[in-house]
Amino acid sequence: MTISSDPKQVTQICFDRINIPNQNKLSVARENGAYEFLPTVLNDFDSAKIINEVKTSGIRGRGGAGFPTGLKWSFVPRNTGKPTYLLCNADEGEPGTFKDRDIMRFDPHLLIEGMIMAGFALDVRDAYIYIRGEFLHEANVLNEAIAEAYAANLLGENILGSGYSMNLTVHRGAGAYVCGEETALIESLEGKPGRPRFKPPFPAVEGFYRCPTVVNNVETLATVPAILKFGGEWHASIGIPNNTGCKIFSVSGHVNKPGNYEVPMGTSLKTLIEDYCGGLQHGSVPKVIIPGGSSTPWLTAEHYDTPLTYDDLMKAGSFLGSGAIIVMDETADLVALTRRLAHFYAHESCGQCTPCREGTGWLERVMKRVEGGKGCAGDVTVLKDASEHMAGRTICALAEGAAAPVLSLLKHFPEDVQTRLAESSK
Amino acid sequence: MSADTVRFSEERLAEIAELVKRYPGPQSALMPVLYMAQEDFGYISMDAQKMIAEVLGLRLMQVREVVTFYTMFKEQPTGKYLLEVCTNAGCMLNGAYELADHMCGTLGIRMGETTPDGLFTIAEVECAGACGGAPVVQVNNIYHEKATPASMDALITQVRADGGVE
Amino acid sequence: MTQLFINDQEVDVTPGTSILEACRQNDVDVPYFCYHPELSVAANCRMCLVEVEGWGKPAASCCTPVSEGMKVKTQSETLAKDREMMMEYLLIHHPLDCPVCDQGGSCKLQDYTVEHGASKGRYSEPKRAVINYELGPFVNTCMTRCIHCTRCVRFADEVAGTGDIGVLNRSDHMTIAGIVEGALSSELSGNLPDICPVGALLDKPSHDVSRPWEMTSHSSTCIQCPNGCDISIESRGDQVMRIVPVDGSPEPWICDRGRYVYDAFRSDNRILSPMVRQDGALQSVDWSDAFDRTIDLLKDKKVGILFSSQWSVEGHVAISLMRDALFPDAKVAFDLHRRDMRPFAFEEGLAMTTSQIEAADQVVILGSDLRQRLPLLMQRLRKRGRAGKPVSRIGAMNYRTNMEIGRDALIRPRDWHGVIARAMEQVSELGKTAAGFDAWLGAVSDRHEAGKILADALISDSCALLVGEEIRSHEDAASLIHGVDLLMRACGHAEAGNDGRNLIPEGVNAQVLSAVFADARVSAGDIFAAASAGELDALILIGSDPVGDGLFPSAAKAALQKVPLVQIGSISGEMADYADVQLPAAAYSEIEGTFVNMEGRVRVATNPIKSLGQERPLWKVMMRLIQVMGAEVPVVSLDELRSAVCQHLSALSDAWCVSNQDSALIAPNRNRDAAALPKARTDSFELDVVSRYSMYREGMWARASALLTEAGELNALDDVLVHPDTLAAKGLSAGELVVKSFLGEQCFNIGVREDVTPGVLFIAKRGVAGDLSDVTAASIDGGAV
Numbered sequence A: 001m002t003i004s005s006d007p008k009q010v011t012q013i014c015f016d017r018i019n020i021p022n023q024n025k026l027s028v029a030r031e032n033g034a035y036e037f038l039p040t041v042l043n044d045f046d047s048a049k050i051i052n053e054v055k056t057s058g059i060r061g062r063g064g065a066g067f068p069t070g071l072k073w074s075f076v077p078r079n080t081g082k083p084t085y086l087l088c089n090a091d092e093g094e095p096g097t098f099k100d101r102d103i104m105r106f107d108p109h110l111l112i113e114g115m116i117m118a119g120f121a122l123d124v125r126d127a128y129i130y131i132r133g134e135f136l137h138e139a140n141v142l143n144e145a146i147a148e149a150y151a152a153n154l155l156g157e158n159i160l161g162s163g164y165s166m167n168l169t170v171h172r173g174a175g176a177y178v179c180g181e182e183t184a185l186i187e188s189l190e191g192k193p194g195r196p197r198f199k200p201p202f203p204a205v206e207g208f209y210r211c212p213t214v215v216n217n218v219e220t221l222a223t224v225p226a227i228l229k230f231g232g233e234w235h236a237s238i239g240i241p242n243n244t245g246c247k248i249f250s251v252s253g254h255v256n257k258p259g260n261y262e263v264p265m266g267t268s269l270k271t272l273i274e275d276y277c278g279g280l281q282h283g284s285v286p287k288v289i290i291p292g293g294s295s296t297p298w299l300t301a302e303h304y305d306t307p308l309t310y311d312d313l314m315k316a317g318s319f320l321g322s323g324a325i326i327v328m329d330e331t332a333d334l335v336a337l338t339r340r341l342a343h344f345y346a347h348e349s350c351g352q353c354t355p356c357r358e359g360t361g362w363l364e365r366v367m368k369r370v371e372g373g374k375g376c377a378g379d380v381t382v383l384k385d386a387s388e389h390m391a392g393r394t395i396c397a398l399a400e401g402a403a404a405p406v407l408s409l410l411k412h413f414p415e416d417v418q419t420r421l422a423e424s425s426k
Numbered sequence B: 001m002s003a004d005t006v007r008f009s010e011e012r013l014a015e016i017a018e019l020v021k022r023y024p025g026p027q028s029a030l031m032p033v034l035y036m037a038q039e040d041f042g043y044i045s046m047d048a049q050k051m052i053a054e055v056l057g058l059r060l061m062q063v064r065e066v067v068t069f070y071t072m073f074k075e076q077p078t079g080k081y082l083l084e085v086c087t088n089a090g091c092m093l094n095g096a097y098e099l100a101d102h103m104c105g106t107l108g109i110r111m112g113e114t115t116p117d118g119l120f121t122i123a124e125v126e127c128a129g130a131c132g133g134a135p136v137v138q139v140n141n142i143y144h145e146k147a148t149p150a151s152m153d154a155l156i157t158q159v160r161a162d163g164g165v166e
Numbered sequence C: 001m002t003q004l005f006i007n008d009q010e011v012d013v014t015p016g017t018s019i020l021e022a023c024r025q026n027d028v029d030v031p032y033f034c035y036h037p038e039l040s041v042a043a044n045c046r047m048c049l050v051e052v053e054g055w056g057k058p059a060a061s062c063c064t065p066v067s068e069g070m071k072v073k074t075q076s077e078t079l080a081k082d083r084e085m086m087m088e089y090l091l092i093h094h095p096l097d098c099p100v101c102d103q104g105g106s107c108k109l110q111d112y113t114v115e116h117g118a119s120k121g122r123y124s125e126p127k128r129a130v131i132n133y134e135l136g137p138f139v140n141t142c143m144t145r146c147i148h149c150t151r152c153v154r155f156a157d158e159v160a161g162t163g164d165i166g167v168l169n170r171s172d173h174m175t176i177a178g179i180v181e182g183a184l185s186s187e188l189s190g191n192l193p194d195i196c197p198v199g200a201l202l203d204k205p206s207h208d209v210s211r212p213w214e215m216t217s218h219s220s221t222c223i224q225c226p227n228g229c230d231i232s233i234e235s236r237g238d239q240v241m242r243i244v245p246v247d248g249s250p251e252p253w254i255c256d257r258g259r260y261v262y263d264a265f266r267s268d269n270r271i272l273s274p275m276v277r278q279d280g281a282l283q284s285v286d287w288s289d290a291f292d293r294t295i296d297l298l299k300d301k302k303v304g305i306l307f308s309s310q311w312s313v314e315g316h317v318a319i320s321l322m323r324d325a326l327f328p329d330a331k332v333a334f335d336l337h338r339r340d341m342r343p344f345a346f347e348e349g350l351a352m353t354t355s356q357i358e359a360a361d362q363v364v365i366l367g368s369d370l371r372q373r374l375p376l377l378m379q380r381l382r383k384r385g386r387a388g389k390p391v392s393r394i395g396a397m398n399y400r401t402n403m404e405i406g407r408d409a410l411i412r413p414r415d416w417h418g419v420i421a422r423a424m425e426q427v428s429e430l431g432k433t434a435a436g437f438d439a440w441l442g443a444v445s446d447r448h449e450a451g452k453i454l455a456d457a458l459i460s461d462s463c464a465l466l467v468g469e470e471i472r473s474h475e476d477a478a479s480l481i482h483g484v485d486l487l488m489r490a491c492g493h494a495e496a497g498n499d500g501r502n503l504i505p506e507g508v509n510a511q512v513l514s515a516v517f518a519d520a521r522v523s524a525g526d527i528f529a530a531a532s533a534g535e536l537d538a539l540i541l542i543g544s545d546p547v548g549d550g551l552f553p554s555a556a557k558a559a560l561q562k563v564p565l566v567q568i569g570s571i572s573g574e575m576a577d578y579a580d581v582q583l584p585a586a587a588y589s590e591i592e593g594t595f596v597n598m599e600g601r602v603r604v605a606t607n608p609i610k611s612l613g614q615e616r617p618l619w620k621v622m623m624r625l626i627q628v629m630g631a632e633v634p635v636v637s638l639d640e641l642r643s644a645v646c647q648h649l650s651a652l653s654d655a656w657c658v659s660n661q662d663s664a665l666i667a668p669n670r671n672r673d674a675a676a677l678p679k680a681r682t683d684s685f686e687l688d689v690v691s692r693y694s695m696y697r698e699g700m701w702a703r704a705s706a707l708l709t710e711a712g713e714l715n716a717l718d719d720v721l722v723h724p725d726t727l728a729a730k731g732l733s734a735g736e737l738v739v740k741s742f743l744g745e746q747c748f749n750i751g752v753r754e755d756v757t758p759g760v761l762f763i764a765k766r767g768v769a770g771d772l773s774d775v776t777a778a779s780i781d782g783g784a785v
Ligand SMILES: Cc1cc2nc3c(=O)[nH]c(=O)nc-3n(C[C@H](O)[C@H](O)[C@H](O)COP(=O)(O)O)c2cc1C
Pocket: A060, A061, A062, A063, A064, A065, A066, A067, A069, A089, A090, A091, A092, A093, A094, A177, A178, A179, A180, A181, A182, A183, A215, A216, A217, A218, A220, A221, A396, A397, A398
């Protein structure tokens, strides 16, 4: 790794080697430092030390919920007589998110190394990467990388003579956003429809095949090698307290240079959009920014300066989520966009909880009517009631995500809705 | 075709036997096996589902539940080229609907339909996880990013000229 | 205990209880749809929301465990709004067809709409259309009404064990669907309409027939199998309309046999008035004419008495009083499946409750098609299996069970001795032995490997043996049971409190019958033989059909052709062909009476349905018979009769005479010194014959039910089955083949199935291959001519 041991110099962690050609080949990856520190970890570290470093690092899950990773790992009960499983969440389905894909297709060994280290810390024998079905190319790249890793004894029995053994399997999803939710992911990996499980029990205690299970996002796991190599303290000094490290932001929408940008936490939205993404396609100030994937509440121009951290975005009324920033300038048709997102959630609801199953379909149908100029005055209350009583009343957070765009639209742009309603009364 | 004629080859069965070992239980192998069936038979017919249930020792209902839950498993044949246009937020903001309309026009069919020659099926799909390259069109699971009406027309023309041979 | 507060009220519950259960235990009302106390938690309806102090959002109470000091509120303005919205979501696609819905009046959706819903829904888009699916003769579907609570799916998975109902698709296209060929492959399918909280799954036979509020319910006991479930018989006027399980009884479910037999109550097959054969046909007459004819046939005659276990304890004791008064020397038989009448070391009845069986370390099924025989016990075993506890089995066929049987061995009936001997040797090696082992072992030369399964199970701390019909009807049953008894004693499973010796009886009241008739009973076969040999002048059949049921159809036919028949009962059946007189006795829906189930549980039916015709409770018919025959009537009231019952069975004086029904269970008899030693086989036929009990066709009641008959046809196997090797050894193939036995040569349609023991001739469909039931051994010699 070429990352500086001086935290002040660090601007990228997961993407450190992302632009190196053929980095997905083991030989190239090794030349660039992959697996260099692995023997030290396997031979000189123990579980407690690793978990402690990860805790110290302050890293929070990069998949959406932002839960402290070290803490999650420490919840896994030991000596239950059951195996512990490590599942990498590579479902990347949240609209706007496309960061994990780049790690997997350009630097798969970084993820594999992170998984070996995490697996070692958690005493895992079998680990799986659950990758969304559409990422066929990425799955193939991963499979080739894994095959090379097995051949080099980086996976399988007695890894590098350390006595630790781990298997790693890529498992493809098949077109279901909800399978990114960790318990739905577990169900899916068990060969069932991806319907989330209620908690408790939490996966850490009863997950895959009712055994202790850790589910982590690709980016989270890909950060582990750097944390172990440079130390938890090092990572904790990047970014700002409670929001440490770097984060990849997937920026899309009305920006001139959409793409993935890894920056230290705390970089402002405005800096990211203007300095990295080449600014907006039209105008100078965005109309709407969805900061953490389509499921997070919208921000408007007034929050353009917000630092990109879990805490600041929450203060601004939204979430950092998966770090998927969808930017809209004044040309955006927000009613149409909301209808499109409502369609997404209605299509992706697993169907089990009443409010989500029925509410998402209801929202879509009403939004469609409103967009088509056939709305009526009562629709605003219906939209509000139907979304408010979905959120927080279901097994998983999909319903909350479905409510967010509608509630954001009604809150920030009531006039856009009113204009459409006025059209219908004509 | 009946359940007796939809059969995996011996090689496939061997592959499945290996696959099952990678999981704590055989049901986990269901999704990969469904992909195999789709690859081998084009789509996953009811007979194929029965056969898979038998191979993995599952109940037919367990197979049906999974096949119908996931959108990428097809119970009906699709065109030889499946054109999947993402119209979710990132792509929508970058002209995906206009692109989709254009493609429908070129193909002479509506969204969700298959051309009469069985060559193309066009479908609207959810976020492909590549919004940086919006708008995105997947052609048989290969991503075409920053797709334009011109690039899609070229692709369609090319396929037609080649008589559908890849 | 965990202490928490529900609506400011302090309550204590076991740790791990859900909030919803804590509320239910403390009579706090929380609305719910998907929760069901007998099913796993799904937490999908989201109707059971409550507020927990300090939590930002409402919690689903069914899946949230209580915690110490938790403060729960079940009523608030926000909750009221939440519930109103849940109802609105649910009603979005629900049709407003309550006026024509069978569930109307007993529908949770209706009730909650009134209680929690808004008066008007705001959904104005098109409603979803859903296709129905076929679930066979008992269950109707109207899936537009489904609210996706998945109770039915969980029922099919967890209770029925068939998994043939599932969830297809997702989002609001999600549908509940069944994959069913012919009929649900469950013998518990009738419970589906009960658990469906709305009108999506409906009872097919009672579809569009009546409304819930028109029914009067009568609590009773089902006599269709030894499990003797509590049932509620629902009637409109004097017509039985349906039978449903009773809340709060040991089993929350009833089986299809017990439920759908109801159409037999009003079938043409009922005996509703006294009948006498005149000019070759049975004619309705009044009681006195019928009795006159009876006197002619029975007065000062030698008779044989055969009755069934379907009667109440009072009825059975009345039969005994009648015998004592009129025919003190007469032999009686009440079991059509027992050949060996020597006393059994452990008599019929369970030593354990079904809950204890569910909880035992090991369960071994010895020769029983338990799923057909005792569907509810099977359901318990399935539950046990889900909890990871083993069930193993030895028998003549891999009877379908819908559960994973841990260790399974196929044996022929003649192998039982070898199985037991093998087990004895194995446990002896571990120092476990009983006086009598040597004598028993000395009489058996064979050893069968299946004995290892038995011995391995016996080593555990608690082991429940379920001894089934293959052993009970064995010619050498007494010695087999003695052998098993020795094994159980050797391994410490025979003491009170740890007694695992469960012999599955033929019907209810088994413990009572073996006490009341201990000295008088013989094998039904003996009675028929005596009649055929001219030693008897007449037969009295009380609710029994030995041609349609049991192991002696040929012998019964021969006897009935020889001597006159007085038939007393509720159902006429095939006996109508033979009866000279029929006296109508009240059905189990029409009496006050007491029943003892196989566990020894006592149940008293109190509010009978009015008689349909002239039938009278059996005990009254018996007393009238005594009277008209000129003897002294021993009892004149039910109370007096019950005192007589108590004399026979002191256990009942506690359990029932003191009207203390739920007290002690009546234990089955033990005959410690019933030391029968194995007998050598005498016949030379190479195949062992085993006949299958079918819950849809066994018993006069079931055959009188058109519904069960239909289900029986859907579930039918081939007439006679053998293992393919059995035919291959003879160079034969399936089809019409000649079967040779002591009955001579008969032709049967023989099919093959891998799950029958080689060397066994398995009679799957007794009605057709009925005559073969008489034999225990046969051979197949070649194709039909
Ligand atoms: C509807 C829904 C979809 C989700 N999709 C993803 C996803 O695609 N990828 C992901 O890593 N996490 C996703 N999550 C979050 C996961 O449930 C889980 O929090 C995460 O995988 C944990 O990993 P982390 O701690 O490393 O972030 C989703 C959550 C919900 C409720």
